[in-house]
Amino acid sequence: xxxxxxxxxxxxxxxxxxxxxxxxxxxxxxxxxxxxxxxxxxxxxxxxxxxxxxxxxxxxxxxxxxxxxxxxxxxxxxxxxxxxxxxxxxxxxxxxxxxxxxxxxxxxxxxxxxxxxxxxxxxxxxxxxxxxxxxxxxxxxxxxxxxxxxxxxxxxxxxxxxxxxxxxxxxxxxxxxxxxxxxxxxxxxxxxxxxxxxxxxxxxxxxxxxxxxxxxxxxxxxxxxxxxxxxxxxxxxxxxxxxxxxxxxxxxxxxxxxxxxxxxxxxxxxxxxxxxxxxxxxxxxxxxxxxxxxxxxxxxxxxxxxxxxxxxxxxxxxxxxxxxxxxxxxxxxxxxxxxxxxxxxxxxxxxxxxxxxxxxxxxxxxxxxxxxxxxxxxxxxxxxxxxxxxx
Amino acid sequence: xxxxxxxxxxxxxxxxxxxxxxxxxxxxxxxxxxxxxxxxxxxxxxxxxxxxxxxxxxxxxxxxxxxxxxxxxxxxxxxxxxxxxxxxxxxxxxxxxxxxxxxxxxxxxxxxxxxxxxxxxxxxxxxxxxxxxxxxxxxxxxxxxxxxxxxxxxxxxxxxxxxxxxxxxxxxxxxxxxxxxxxxxxxxxxxxxxxxxxxxxxxxxxxxxxxxxxxxxxxxxxxxxxxxxxxxxxxxxxxxxxxxxxxxxxxxxxxxxxxxxxx
Ligand SMILES: Cc1cc2nc3c(=O)[nH]c(=O)nc-3n(C[C@H](O)[C@H](O)[C@H](O)COP(=O)(O)OP(=O)(O)OC[C@H]3O[C@@H](n4cnc5c(N)ncnc54)[C@H](O)[C@@H]3O)c2cc1C
Ligand SMILES: Cc1cc2nc3c(=O)[nH]c(=O)nc-3n(C[C@H](O)[C@H](O)[C@H](O)COP(=O)(O)OP(=O)(O)OC[C@H]3O[C@@H](n4cnc5c(N)ncnc54)[C@H](O)[C@@H]3O)c2cc1C
Numbered sequence: 001x002x003x004x005x006x007x008x009x010x011x012x013x014x015x016x017x018x019x020x021x022x023x024x025x026x027x028x029x030x031x032x033x034x035x036x037x038x039x040x041x042x043x044x045x046x047x048x049x050x051x052x053x054x055x056x057x058x059x060x061x062x063x064x065x066x067x068x069x070x071x072x073x074x075x076x077x078x079x080x081x082x083x084x085x086x087x088x089x090x091x092x093x094x095x096x097x098x099x100x101x102x103x104x105x106x107x108x109x110x111x112x113x114x115x116x117x118x119x120x121x122x123x124x125x126x127x128x129x130x131x132x133x134x135x136x137x138x139x140x141x142x143x144x145x146x147x148x149x150x151x152x153x154x155x156x157x158x159x160x161x162x163x164x165x166x167x168x169x170x171x172x173x174x175x176x177x178x179x180x181x182x183x184x185x186x187x188x189x190x191x192x193x194x195x196x197x198x199x200x201x202x203x204x205x206x207x208x209x210x211x212x213x214x215x216x217x218x219x220x221x222x223x224x225x226x227x228x229x230x231x232x233x234x235x236x237x238x239x240x241x242x243x244x245x246x247x248x249x250x251x252x253x254x255x256x257x258x259x260x261x262x263x264x265x266x267x268x269x270x271x272x273x274x275x276x277x278x279x280x281x282x283x284x285x286x287x288x289x290x291x292x293x294x295x296x297x298x299x300x301x302x303x304x305x306x307x308x309x310x311x312x313x314x315x316x317x318x319x320x321x322x323x324x325x326x327x328x329x330x331x332x333x334x335x336x337x338x339x340x341x342x343x344x345x346x347x348x349x350x351x352x353x354x355x356x357x358x359x360x361x362x363x364x365x366x367x368x369x370x371x372x373x374x375x376x377x378x379x380x381x382x383x384x385x386x387x388x389x390x391x
Numbered sequence: 392x393x394x395x396x397x398x399x400x401x402x403x404x405x406x407x408x409x410x411x412x413x414x415x416x417x418x419x420x421x422x423x424x425x426x427x428x429x430x431x432x433x434x435x436x437x438x439x440x441x442x443x444x445x446x447x448x449x450x451x452x453x454x455x456x457x458x459x460x461x462x463x464x465x466x467x468x469x470x471x472x473x474x475x476x477x478x479x480x481x482x483x484x485x486x487x488x489x490x491x492x493x494x495x496x497x498x499x500x501x502x503x504x505x506x507x508x509x510x511x512x513x514x515x516x517x518x519x520x521x522x523x524x525x526x527x528x529x530x531x532x533x534x535x536x537x538x539x540x541x542x543x544x545x546x547x548x549x550x551x552x553x554x555x556x557x558x559x560x561x562x563x564x565x566x567x568x569x570x571x572x573x574x575x576x577x578x579x580x581x582x583x584x585x586x587x588x589x590x591x592x593x594x595x596x597x598x599x600x601x602x603x604x605x606x607x608x609x610x611x612x613x614x615x616x617x618x619x620x621x622x623x624x625x626x627x628x629x630x631x632x633x634x635x636x637x638x639x640x641x642x643x644x645x646x647x648x649x650x651x652x653x654x
Binding site for chain 2 (some may be wrong): 017028029057
């Protein structure tokens with residue numbers, strides 16, 4: 001195992017020892033605690049409180065955040081490794097965690113001032129309080145720069161008015177990073193501000209939970225702000241810098257989302273390999289059929305490419321380099337890959353794959369959103385092209 | 392109080408173990424190695440004692456293993472142990488139980504301790520000899536099969552698991568206690584603990600560091616020799632009853648069980 005041969009080129013693809021243990025620990029947790037309740041979560045559309053508590057005591061909610069606030073400080077690579085492992089469980093869990101860590105509290109972690117962080121990060125790291133990320137609006141999805149939610153300065157704070165929709169964990173989160181227009185004349189260029197908003201405060205209403213195609217156990221809803229007051233010191237970063245915060249946060253979100261894609265696809269591949277070896281038709285396992293072998297070979301190849309681009313980009317992020325273009329590439333490729341792989345997995349499982357019992361049909365429905373949220377794959381292409389054509 | 396937990400790194404219990412026909416030793420590089428599951432109870436017990444008086448108690452993990460054993464020491468540190476020491480030396484390969492106990496005794500003398508906690512056995516060799524041999528070599532009382540453990544002042548008391556109950560055994564410290572599975576539920580390392588473990592110290596020592604006599608270790612220094620080994624005989628195949636009529640099938644299974652006086 002650990003007879004490390006360092007390549008003369010200096011490249012090293014081995015995970016550091018602590019991340020190997022992190023990976024193993026989360027895998028064990030997934031297998032022992034999350035797999036057994038997969039169909040329960042699917043049928044009841046709820047994650048049991050006891051499971052959320054177990055996720056909390058393992059320390060999942062503080063994974064990427066600074067140790068000084070009680071986080072685990074695993075770094076971007078560590079966070080990707082963690083989400084890759086969680087990707088082997090139902091999507092509900094990674095959505096709960098993703099809304100909180102990858103985007104909701106991430107904006108505060110990245111751009112929040114020291115006082116704001118000292119006040120709120122400890123409870124967020126411990127998972128005692130949950131966060132969500134509220135950017136999208138009925139009239140502004142892909143065109144996020146065009147949001148209509150307004151924040152008007154009034155005395156010692158801001159007054160918030162507007163509607164956010166499709167907000168993951170909007171029903172259960174205690175706080176939200178909310179993006180609102182503070183200067184309509186300037187729009188995304190200095191006119192949008194990020195606010196840290198207490199969702200249990202006056203003026204905030206949560207809409208009924210949306211009825212979705214999949215991701216059962218994770219909910220989205222509207223967040224409606226009617227003259228909701230937000231103290232001036234709850235501005236994340238500086239006034240007018242909100243759009244930048246949103247984009248920076250989404251870079252992180254996209255990368256970790258892609259890591260989850262790798263894990264779920266890997267799991268689908270493992271299930272498919274096992275099934276192909278075991279399912280006998282025409283007197284032999286279907287794995288003997290070249291058509292099936294080619295599907296497996298393509299799945300494995302795509303996963304290999306995806307994992308490497310995730311790890312490479314995480315490595316870049318950990319070095320403090322800019323990785324917006326890579327994050328967009330990784331999100332685009334890995335989500336399409338995961339959708340393709342689960343489609344092939346279902347094909348290999350034949351009619352059984354279409355039945356609830358195998359869990360493949362659930363994964364199939366759950367995968368489809370990956371090409372849409374955190375920026376559709378068309379928007380990712382726009383980001384990549386913009387970087388390519390810059391200057 | 393300084394508690395030392397002795398831990399062994401063993402092949403993953405779920406993995407198929409392979410014996411090398413040449414050396415007649417377990418091929419440890421062919422499988423993933425893990426912390427001996429029995430030792431996790433000893434670690435947990437040590438951590439509970441430490442957590443009860445964190446300012447005055449320190450938990451050190453000690454192991455004799457190849458360098459790959461560092462990984463399991465990290466896990467123990469991630470669970471919460473304070474530091475760890477690994478005795479690793481190519482010359483140790485091939486050491487038997489007594490040679491291992493000899494080395495552990497020297498190692499523990501070298502680092503010093505008030506209480507030694509161990510598992511009752513390892514999942515690979517299952518000898519269950521090391522704890523007793525180690526206590527003997529250290530010249531300290533040996534309290535085995537503890538299903539409950541209490542430290543009071545300068546003495547340690549256990550409930551020793553027996554066939555039909557338990558015996559209360561008490562001894563002055565320094566002492567060695569081996570703990571059973573029933574004693575506690577070992578904690579998961581937390582993710583924070585895993586990251587924090589990186590900053591904790593693991594000392595790596597060699598035979599010269601602990602002043603070991605090289606003629607008493609390794610295959611040459613071991614008194615036991617594995618002469619040969621053989622696979623356990625394959626089990627006889629079960630009887631398969633095929634019947635088209637389920638009633639008839641049930642009848643035949645019934646007859647079969649009656650015949651063997653199982654019913
Ligand atoms: C389950 C779920 C969870 C979500 N969670 C959150 C959350 O937590 N927080 C949050 O803020 N939002 C969340 N969203 C919203 C999500 O980010 C948006 O749905 C997404 O950004 C797309 O916006 P839209 O739905 O308005 O689609 P539209 O923007 O209307 O896009 C419709 C189609 O037009 C294409 N299109 C649009 N503009 C262009 C263009 N310029 N060039 C090429 N093609 C274009 C799109 O790619 C897409 O195919 C969630 C959505 C879902 C479904
Ligand atoms: C590098 C190496 C090479 C070996 N080669 C051989 C060989 O060629 N032939 C052979 O027969 N055996 C060999 N062994 C196994 C060696 O004999 C065992 O370490 C020893 O027998 C103890 O195993 P056990 O199953 O008897 O332990 P048990 O007595 O069943 O274990 C009880 C407890 O003792 C403690 N303990 C046991 N071993 C260790 C350890 N290594 N470090 C710290 N604590 C420990 C643990 O607390 C454990 O729970 C080798 C071991 C090592 C590390």
